[in-house]
Amino acid sequence: MSTEESQDDSPEEEEDLQYFVRIGGADLDGTKTVERSLSELNGIGTRMARLVAEEAGVDRTSTFGLLDEEDIEAVVDVAENLEDHVPSWMTNRQSDFFTGETTHLVGSDVNEKRRHDINRMKQIESYKGVRHKRGQKVRGQRTKSTGRTEGTIGVNVEEIREEMAEEEAGDEE
Helix, strand or coil, rough: CHHHHHHHHHHHHHHHHHEEECCCCCECCCEEEEEHHHHCCCCCHHHHHHHEEEEEECCCCCCCCCCHHHHHHHHHHHHHHHHHHCCCCCCCCCCCCCCCCECCCCCCCHCCCCCHHHHHHHHHCCHHHHHHHHCCCCCCCCCCCCCCCCCCCCHHHHHHHHHHHHHHHHCCC
């Protein structure tokens, strides 16, 4: 009897399911758990997703699309205003260069600020900026034997076979 009741409940759950939840300019999968779908968003990892769910008062293992509208709005509010809910040492943008504020960027803002920072380093020609301009490694990795972009090293077998086939064709004529 309980299996029949659970089968009857599943179509109702399917109707209430939001397949996409929009946060920070990105669509999150509503069929996954709250923690997993939040961790797919740029700027939020698994630990931060767990904190967002805890601050919003939502069970992190529940399906994101099956939450009530109020719960989803609470999660969205916490995710977009993380600097108000977490300690400053957990934010990803501490003491911004231009404003001096501590913020936490989410979604496409992370990539935009990163590009902006790299362009600023290129303009002032800092060491890292010069390395970015040249397309070399920036963080102190070795470059003697890795990161080579000039052609391939080794033997190109296909090219040799084509040359041999052309020579044989020329000899037969």
